[in-house]
Amino acid sequence: MNKNKGIVLALVLIMFMSAIETSIVSLATPAMQKDFNIGTEVALIFTVYLIAVVFMTPIVGELVKRINIKFVVLLGISIFIIGSVFCGLSELSHSFTLLVVSRIIQGMGAGVMMTLGQIIPKLAFPIPQRYKVMGIVGSVWGISSIVGPILGGTILESLNWSFLFYINVPIALVAIGLVIRYFNFDQEKLENNKLDYKGLIIFYCVVFSFLILIAEHITTLWRIVALVVFIALAIILYKTEKKVKKPFIPLEAFNRKVALVLITDLIYSTMLMGYTIFMPIYLQNEQHFSPLQSGLIIFPMSVGWLMVTLILGKLDKLALKFIYMLGFLAMFVGAFAILTGVSWIVIIPFAVFVMGISFGTVYTKDVVIVQEEVPQQHLGSMMSIYTLFKTIGSTTGSLIVTSIYVLDISFVDYGVQNIMLYMILASIILCILWASLFKEEHTKNQ
Numbered sequence: 001m002n003k004n005k006g007i008v009l010a011l012v013l014i015m016f017m018s019a020i021e022t023s024i025v026s027l028a029t030p031a032m033q034k035d036f037n038i039g040t041e042v043a044l045i046f047t048v049y050l051i052a053v054v055f056m057t058p059i060v061g062e063l064v065k066r067i068n069i070k071f072v073v074l075l076g077i078s079i080f081i082i083g084s085v086f087c088g089l090s091e092l093s094h095s096f097t098l099l100v101v102s103r104i105i106q107g108m109g110a111g112v113m114m115t116l117g118q119i120i121p122k123l124a125f126p127i128p129q130r131y132k133v134m135g136i137v138g139s140v141w142g143i144s145s146i147v148g149p150i151l152g153g154t155i156l157e158s159l160n161w162s163f164l165f166y167i168n169v170p171i172a173l174v175a176i177g178l179v180i181r182y183f184n185f186d187q188e189k190l191e192n193n194k195l196d197y198k199g200l201i202i203f204y205c206v207v208f209s210f211l212i213l214i215a216e217h218i219t220t221l222w223r224i225v226a227l228v229v230f231i232a233l234a235i236i237l238y239k240t241e242k243k244v245k246k247p248f249i250p251l252e253a254f255n256r257k258v259a260l261v262l263i264t265d266l267i268y269s270t271m272l273m274g275y276t277i278f279m280p281i282y283l284q285n286e287q288h289f290s291p292l293q294s295g296l297i298i299f300p301m302s303v304g305w306l307m308v309t310l311i312l313g314k315l316d317k318l319a320l321k322f323i324y325m326l327g328f329l330a331m332f333v334g335a336f337a338i339l340t341g342v343s344w345i346v347i348i349p350f351a352v353f354v355m356g357i358s359f360g361t362v363y364t365k366d367v368v369i370v371q372e373e374v375p376q377q378h379l380g381s382m383m384s385i386y387t388l389f390k391t392i393g394s395t396t397g398s399l400i401v402t403s404i405y406v407l408d409i410s411f412v413d414y415g416v417q418n419i420m421l422y423m424i425l426a427s428i429i430l431c432i433l434w435a436s437l438f439k440e441e442h443t444k445n446q
Contacts (some may be wrong), residue, residue, distance in 0.1 A: 006235050007124050007351025011137050012074070013175040015117045016112045017080065017168055019144035021049070024152040026446045028161035035307045036096040036163075053114065054207060057388045060115040062195060062248070062381035069123070070183040073116050073177060078111025081172040084165045091162035093310035100442020116197050122371040123185040128313020130371075143302045199241050199248035206233045207388070214396045250378040250384070258382070260438055261366045262389045264324075269393025269427050272330070274401035274419040275301075282416035283348075300349045304356025309364050311355065319364075321438050327361035327425045328434075330354050335423040336352050338416070344360040356445060358427075 001009070021102055025045065033042050083106025090099035121133045155163050193334045212218070213226040241247040283294035334355035341347040369384070374382040404422050405415040 003182050004125070005029050006178050007120070008133055008136060010175050010178035010182065011117055011120060011133070012140055013171055013178070014077065014113045015137050015140045016144060017171055017175075018117070019140050020151075021106070022146045024148040024164055028152070028156065028164055029162045031156065032096075032099075035091065035094065036099075037302040038096060041096075043160060044100050046423025048100055049103045049107040049110070050212075050391070053111040053391055054105045054211070054388065055113050055204070055393070056108045056111030057391060058200070058203060058207075058248075058384050060119075060387075061382070061384035062200075064116075064119065064380035065377075069116070069120070069185060069320050070179060072112065072184060073120075073179050076109050076116060077172050077176055077179070078109070080106055080113060081168060081281075083107070083109055084168040084172075088165040091160060091373075104138065105265040106192075111387075111391075114391070118367055118371075118383045118387055120183070120185070121367075122379060124385075127368065127372075130368060131309055131313040134367050135306055135312070137338035138360065138363050138367075139302050139310065155444075169372035185289040194246075196233055196244050196246060197239075199237065199244060202233060202237045202240060203248060206230065208393070209393070211232055211395070214366055214399060232349055239329075242244050248381070250374075250381050251346065253374045253382050256437060256439070258370060260434065262363060262386065263322075263433070264430055265366045265386065266389045266393035268359065268366075269390050270397030270400050271423045271426055272359060273394055273397035274404070274422065275352075276340050277406055278401065278416050278419050279348075279352070286416075297348055298352050300353035301359070304353040305360035306356075308357045308360040312361065314363055319346055321434055323361065323365060324434050325431060327365070328431045329359045330358035330361070331427040335420040335427070339420040339424065398414065 029042050029045075032045070033039065036042075044214075063075075081101050086102035087099055090096070090102060112252050117137060121130050121137070125133050127365060147232070151167070152164055154169065155161075207312070209226055209230040210351060213223060213230055218226075237249065240247045241251050252422050279298055280294050283289045287294075289297065305359070312323075331354075334351040334353075336353040337347050337354070341351075371379065372381055401419055401422065407418050
């Protein structure tokens with residue numbers, strides 16, 4: 001195996017472990033409730049995992065500045081696999097507390113792996129080869145939404161739920177071997193300057209005040225308080241970081257293009273959550289397909305996702321705004337096809353294929369734009385922020401799309417059509433944002 005193939009395979013395995021975790025573990029919640037004799041508190045295993053990811057993501061950029069990236073990757077995988085093993089052992093000890101703590105550890109490792117999955121392609125591959133790599137890595141998220149339920153169902157039918165965590169061990173060992181052998185990159189000179197602890201702490205406060213703002217089951221009063229605190233802290237963070245020579249948040253790396261990309265990625269993450277959560281529910285509960293059949297029906301999304309990234313590098317002569325508009329149009333067409341023709345099952349494979357083209361176009365361009373726009377010394381920090389936006393989009397997206405799914409809309413017959421209507425409106429809003437705010441520049445090649 002040559003070096004490039006080894007790097008790509010390692011990235012795929014790393015991202016697969018991160019991506020499959022939520023979908024595969026969710027199948028085991030009934031068994032966990034029974035084994036631990038608990039009720040709704042089982043949701044803690046998902047909540048603490050996501051909080052740990054959010055907590056760890058911003059730190060990764062600082063680690064990469066100070067430690068060789070190979071060791072940071074190995075650290076992330078090791079933390080993740082230790083958490084996975086102890087999650088499995090909690091079944092033997094019948095300790096729900098151990099499971100929750102282990103999920104925190106696992107989430108911290110996942111936060112490191114997810115962020116590095118966006119940084120490494122920049123260090124290892126030039127454009128246009130990077131488009132293909134990012135497409136392969138990005139399509140793992142779509143594939144995992146299909147493989148996760150199938151693999152998880154198979155394991156639960158023959159073994160107990162602890163093996164859902166043990167399955168990570170052999171994958172991680174292979175990934176570690178590949179990282180040790182192939183992850184040798186040219187990095188900027190490692191820094192030894194003092195960490196901006198003040199900026200880091202304020203940034204965490206901003207993030208967690210936002211999470212409280214969008215959390216479920218809080219009163220209107222507390223939501224207003226959280227909003228005021230969030231705005232105040234954001235202003236304080238901005239003023240603080242402007243005064244620091246080596247800030248935790250590199251304000252100079254932000255421009256209109258990067259800001260648009262972060263907003264776009266956040267909105268697209270909410271749409272991906274809507275698709276991932278509710279399309280299988282619709283196919284299995286409304287159309288009465290088996291998990292395997294529904295997986296095959298929505299598999300064309302991953303095909304479209306991967307296919308478009310193989311040709312993105314050849315489209316660089318097109319205006320960047322035009323490429324994004326095509327991506328938004330593809331989302332509009334796919335969602336509209338399902339909204340108006342959901343009763344015809346033959347429509348869905350075509351529609352999700354087109355939506356896969358949209359996700360592949362937008363996500364891949366977003367990553368590459370941030371990689372190319374940001375100065376090399378700020379790459380780690382900005383990719384951490386990029387990953388954080390994606391994670392927050394996924395976290396808030398699950399709440400948003402669930403609320404939309406149960407809305408009673410008179411001209412919509414199925415809950416999944418609510419989601420498609422949201423995706424149509426979101427694609428229109430993004431078209432308006434890019435049309436009105438983005439100014440084409442030809443100084444860089446994205």
